[in-house]
Amino acid sequence: MNPAGRSNNQRLRGGMVGMGMIFDETYRPFFENAFRDGLYDRRFGVCEVELAAVASRTGSRAEAYRESSLGKVGDFQSFVEPNSIGQLLDVDVDFVCIATPDDRHFAAAKAALEAGKHVLIEKPSVLSLAELDELERIARDKNVLAKIVYHKLFDPDHKKLRTLVHDGVLNHVNSGYCTLLEPKLISGSQFSEWITGRNPGTYVAVHYIKLIDFTFGGRLKRVTCSGQRGIVGPSDGPTWDSTQLRMVYEYDDGREAAFDIHTSWVTPDNFPGYVEQEVQFRFDNGVWNGHSRKRGVECTVEGKTPFELKNSMNNHYNGTFVEPYGERTQRGYGIEVLERFVREVGFVQLGGSEATHADRLAQMRTYHYNELSGDRQVVAAVEAMEAILAEHVAGNPECIVKVNDEAGGLALYKPGVSEPEVLYSPEV
Numbered sequence: 001m002n003p004a005g006r007s008n009n010q011r012l013r014g015g016m017v018g019m020g021m022i023f024d025e026t027y028r029p030f031f032e033n034a035f036r037d038g039l040y041d042r043r044f045g046v047c048e049v050e051l052a053a054v055a056s057r058t059g060s061r062a063e064a065y066r067e068s069s070l071g072k073v074g075d076f077q078s079f080v081e082p083n084s085i086g087q088l089l090d091v092d093v094d095f096v097c098i099a100t101p102d103d104r105h106f107a108a109a110k111a112a113l114e115a116g117k118h119v120l121i122e123k124p125s126v127l128s129l130a131e132l133d134e135l136e137r138i139a140r141d142k143n144v145l146a147k148i149v150y151h152k153l154f155d156p157d158h159k160k161l162r163t164l165v166h167d168g169v170l171n172h173v174n175s176g177y178c179t180l181l182e183p184k185l186i187s188g189s190q191f192s193e194w195i196t197g198r199n200p201g202t203y204v205a206v207h208y209i210k211l212i213d214f215t216f217g218g219r220l221k222r223v224t225c226s227g228q229r230g231i232v233g234p235s236d237g238p239t240w241d242s243t244q245l246r247m248v249y250e251y252d253d254g255r256e257a258a259f260d261i262h263t264s265w266v267t268p269d270n271f272p273g274y275v276e277q278e279v280q281f282r283f284d285n286g287v288w289n290g291h292s293r294k295r296g297v298e299c300t301v302e303g304k305t306p307f308e309l310k311n312s313m314n315n316h317y318n319g320t321f322v323e324p325y326g327e328r329t330q331r332g333y334g335i336e337v338l339e340r341f342v343r344e345v346g347f348v349q350l351g352g353s354e355a356t357h358a359d360r361l362a363q364m365r366t367y368h369y370n371e372l373s374g375d376r377q378v379v380a381a382v383e384a385m386e387a388i389l390a391e392h393v394a395g396n397p398e399c400i401v402k403v404n405d406e407a408g409g410l411a412l413y414k415p416g417v418s419e420p421e422v423l424y425s426p427e428v
């Protein structure tokens with residue numbers, strides 16, 4: 001029985017792996033909205049969407065959520081380590097969302113795909129092309145969807161940018177920069193359990209790697225990366241405070257474009273916004289400037305800003321509102337992107353007869369924006385960046401990774417050494 005007191009036999013049951021910050025920001029409101037309203041799609045009608053089971057390391061946030069969510073979601077089972085995912089997969093779920101730390105996505109996604117579940121993975125999908133190949137293969141064998149969340153592609157400003165490029169209004173990108181700066185509390189407390197050996201590039205630059213790759217197309221040619229240490233960890237250790245990634249792409253006409261992506265997770269906590277996000281892209285015939293924090297609102301509240309409440313807020317991502325008709329809602333592109341995935345699962349599972357299941361699956365796999373197969377160059381950039389930073393830690397800064405080089409798909413060149421180390425042999 002749903003909250004409206006009606007029973008509906010169309011239902012999709014979801015499993016959640018990881019109950020951290022991103023669960024609270026986007027998955028929680030998605031599941032609560034879906035519990036309240038159901039999911040309607042003309043292709044399959046009204047469908048109930050349940051959060052059936054969750055897996056996490058200790059279960060403490062899951063229990064806190066169980067208490068705070070009474071009446072907002074149905075009852076769910078909670079499993080903890082060891083083998084929290086194995087236990088979750090014994091529950092009858094249709095899809096599994098994976099929001100563990102990025103170096104644990106692969107194991108969880110592999111287990112869920114092998115169990116025949118549709119899978120949605122938080123960005124960055126996985127950290128190497130070998131892992132991506134394996135997940136893709138399993139998803140095909142098991143006839144399920146394997147998709148990734150890149151919510152910035154749903155940001156209306158980025159959709160407009162892509163629309164202008166797609167429609168040929170903005171012609172041929174030549175260069176660009178993006179920055180995303182996270183507050184210190186992210187590296188200092190939020191991620192303290194898993195921060196050692198990690199970097200803000202993989203964690204956040206990946207949003208912009210995807211935006212550039214998806215919006216402008218082209219072939220990734222070269223990757224370089226520098227970074228700084230000494231705040232989150234020792235200045236000679238493997239944990240990075242900030243990174244500067246450069247990617248060079250080549251387009252069909254043989255011309256190149258370079259993109260710099262600067263990220264950090266040590267910005268002071270009294271910064272006026274939650275994160276600083278800015279982009280600039282230069283074209284043959286134009287310039288696009290975007291500032292996702294300064295979209296027009298600045299608000300000061302005595303005793304609250306900039307800590308409890310930020311001066312500049314993003315009301316488009318997962319904003320909480322009292323609607324003009326009185327209801328409280330939480331909505332935005334961070335939630336829309338999850339709903340879109342569940343619609344894709346719904347279409348495959350409920351959108352027609354068993355005889356046409358394979359056609360529906362094939363149709364949902366054509367979406368380059370969230371398919372694993374559409375993430376190859378993004379994962380290549382991430383794998384290259386991780387390898388370059390690891391070499392830097394080992395005493396070899398300034399390495400470069402060439403993509404689809406004569407030596408292999410991903411070839412890492414160290415300064416002064418002519419033979420590259422091949423990170424990935426097949427073509428990217």
Ligand SMILES: NC(=O)c1ccc[n+]([C@@H]2O[C@H](COP(=O)([O-])OP(=O)(O)OC[C@H]3O[C@@H](n4cnc5c(N)ncnc54)[C@H](O)[C@@H]3O)[C@@H](O)[C@H]2O)c1
Pocket residue numbers: 017018019020021022023055056057058059061081084085098099100101102104122123124149151190191203
């Ligand atoms: N789309 C975005 O903008 C966005 C924002 C934040 C985080 N993320 C992504 O979401 C993922 C999680 O980030 P977060 O901020 O929620 O992290 P977090 O540290 O707040 O939470 C991580 C969660 O994973 C669980 N976990 C850890 N190891 C596990 C294991 N082996 N098995 C089961 N559960 C395990 C922890 O218990 C915790 O609940 C990361 O991949 C991150 O890149 C995306």
